[in-house]
Amino acid sequence: MTYRWTIALLPYLCLAQLDRVGPPNSNYALLKNPAAVEAGQKRYLQLCSGCHARNGEGGQGEGQGPNLITSWEVRRAQDRDLYGFIKNGVKGTTMPAFALPDDQIWEMAAFVRSLNAPAISVPVPGDAAAGEAVFFGKAGCSRCHTVLGRGGYLGPDLSNVGATRRLSEIREAIVNPKAEATPGYRPVLLEVSKGARLRGVARHESNWSLQVLDERGNLHLLHGAEMQKAQFQSRSWMPAAHLPADEMQNLLAYLSRRTVRGGAN
Amino acid sequence: MRLLLFALLATTLVAQVSNEELLKGPNQDWLSYIGDYSAHRHSPLAEINPRTISRLAPKWVRNFVGTGDLETVPLVYQGVMYATITNEVFALDAATGREIWHYRAQDARRTAVNRGVAMLGDQIYFETADCHLVALRRTSGAVIWDREPPLRWRSRTRSLSVLLPPARLALFPPSPRRPAKKHGAYGPSRTRESRVRRPGAISR
Numbered sequence: 001m002t003y004r005w006t007i008a009l010l011p012y013l014c015l016a017q018l019d020r021v022g023p024p025n026s027n028y029a030l031l032k033n034p035a036a037v038e039a040g041q042k043r044y045l046q047l048c049s050g051c052h053a054r055n056g057e058g059g060q061g062e063g064q065g066p067n068l069i070t071s072w073e074v075r076r077a078q079d080r081d082l083y084g085f086i087k088n089g090v091k092g093t094t095m096p097a098f099a100l101p102d103d104q105i106w107e108m109a110a111f112v113r114s115l116n117a118p119a120i121s122v123p124v125p126g127d128a129a130a131g132e133a134v135f136f137g138k139a140g141c142s143r144c145h146t147v148l149g150r151g152g153y154l155g156p157d158l159s160n161v162g163a164t165r166r167l168s169e170i171r172e173a174i175v176n177p178k179a180e181a182t183p184g185y186r187p188v189l190l191e192v193s194k195g196a197r198l199r200g201v202a203r204h205e206s207n208w209s210l211q212v213l214d215e216r217g218n219l220h221l222l223h224g225a226e227m228q229k230a231q232f233q234s235r236s237w238m239p240a241a242h243l244p245a246d247e248m249q250n251l252l253a254y255l256s257r258r259t260v261r262g263g264a265n
Numbered sequence: 266m267r268l269l270l271f272a273l274l275a276t277t278l279v280a281q282v283s284n285e286e287l288l289k290g291p292n293q294d295w296l297s298y299i300g301d302y303s304a305h306r307h308s309p310l311a312e313i314n315p316r317t318i319s320r321l322a323p324k325w326v327r328n329f330v331g332t333g334d335l336e337t338v339p340l341v342y343q344g345v346m347y348a349t350i351t352n353e354v355f356a357l358d359a360a361t362g363r364e365i366w367h368y369r370a371q372d373a374r375r376t377a378v379n380r381g382v383a384m385l386g387d388q389i390y391f392e393t394a395d396c397h398l399v400a401l402r403r404t405s406g407a408v409i410w411d412r413e414p415p416l417r418w419r420s421r422t423r424s425l426s427v428l429l430p431p432a433r434l435a436l437f438p439p440s441p442r443r444p445a446k447k448h449g450a451y452g453p454s455r456t457r458e459s460r461v462r463r464p465g466a467i468s469r
Contacts, residue, residue, distance in 0.1 A: 149409035157407035209361045217279045219404045221344050221358050260411040261372050
C-alpha cells in the first residue's frame with residue numbers, strides 16, 4: 001500500500017523540487033577563480049573595451065557594443081553561452097568571433113560575468129573586518145544606513161546589499177552619489193516642535209499626504225495642512241565619500257559580503 | 266532639568282509596543298493576529314454598530330500585485346497598518362493606504378499565502394514561505410535578523426502568522442500534546458504559530 005502511494009506521489013515530489021532550482025543566472029562557477037577574472041579583465045581592456053567601453057557600460061552610437069553590466073542577456077546566459085558569444089561572435093550583430101585559446105576565452109567570460117553578477121558572488125579584495133570599522137566609524141555610513149539593525153534611519157538598509165547590487169553599483173553609490181535622492185528617501189526638514197527641526201526622509205509623498213521617517217526613527221504621518229511642517233531639501237542627505245584607496249577597498253569588501261541569507265564570505 | 270531629560274528621552278526613543286499593550290487587547294490598535302490572548306478577534310470600538318453600518322463607505326483600496334490570495338490579518342499601531350503577502354511585508358498609512366515601507370525576502374525559495382506579522386518593542390516578526398523567521402525595524406522596515414529554520418524544516422512551506430506568547434506570563438497552562446491529525450481541517454489545526462520568547466531566541 002505504502003509502495004503504491006509512493007509511486008502515485010512521485011511526480012508531485014519531483015514538481016515540488018522544481019522551485020528549488022535557482023534562476024539561470026546562478027551559474028557563477030567561473031567567478032570562484034579571482035585570478036581568471038583578473039586575467040580576463042586585462043584581455044578585455046585590450047580587445048573588448050573599444051566597443052563595450054572600459055568598465056563594460058557599453059559604447060555610444062551605432063555598431064557599438066551593448067552595456068554588459070545591465071544586459072539581461074548576459075545575466076541570463078549560462079557560462080558556456082558567454083563562452084560561445086566570445087568564441088563564435090553573435091550573428092546579426094557586429095560582435096566578431098575571437099580566435100583565442102579556450103582558457104583565455106573562459107577568462108574573458110569570467111570577467112564579463114563579474115561585471116553583471118551581484119556583489120556577493122564576485123571575489124572582492126580587501127579586509128571586510130577593517131571595512132566594518134570604517135562603516136561604523138570613520139566614514140560615518142552608519143549614521144544613516146543600517147546593517148542588521150545597527151545604524152541610522154535616513155538611508156536605505158544595507159543588510160542585503162551584497163545580494164541585490166552589483167559591486168560597480170555599490171562603488172558608484174559611495175564615490176559618486178546622485179544629487180537627487182532615490183524615491184522613498186527624498187530629504188526633508190521636519191518641524192517637530194516650535195523652533196525644533198529634525199532631518200528626515202519622505203518614505204512616500206502625494207498631494208494629500210506625506211509619510212516621513214525622521215533621523216531618530218520615528219514616523220510622522222502628515223495629512224493635509226500638516227504637510228507644511230515638512231520642507232523638502234534639494235540635495236540628497238548622502239555625501240560623497242573621500243576615503244583613502246585601501247579603506248575604500250575594505251569598505252567595498254565589507255558591503256559586498258552583506259547578505260541576510262547566508263552565502264556570505 | 267529632570268523634565269528636560271525626560272522630554273529628550275521621549276523624543277529619542279521610538280515608541281515601543283509593550284507586553285502590557287499586547288495583553289490588554291485591541292482598542293484603536295490591533296496588535297496581534299488574534300486580537301488578544303483570548304482569541305475572540307473582537308474589537309471593542311463602538312463607532313461601527315447596527316445604526317451606523319449603512320453609512321460605511323470605502324476610503325481607499327489597495328491592490329497587492331502578484332497575489333491572488335490575500336489572507337493577512339493586518340496589525341495596526343499608531344496609525345500604521347502592517348499587511349503581508351507571500352514573502353513580503355507592507356507598512357501602510359492606515360488613513361490613506363500609502364506605502365511607508367516594503368520588505369521582500371529576496372531569495373525566498375517557496376511561495377504560500379501569509380497570514381500576518383507579530384510586533385513587540387520596535388520590531389516586527391515575519392515568517393517567509395520557506396520558514397525563515399525575520400525581524401524588521403517597525404518604523405523603517407530594515408532587517409534586524411533573519412533566522413534559518415531548523416534542518417528538519419528546510420523543505421517545508423509555511424502559510425501562517427507569527428504569534429508572540431506574552432513574556433513572563435502564564436495565563437494559560439500548556440495544553441497536553443495531541444497527536445497531529447493526518448488530514449488537518451482547514452483552520453486552527455493548521456495554524457501553528459511560530460514563537461519568539463524574546464527577540465533573538467526562538468523556540469517552535
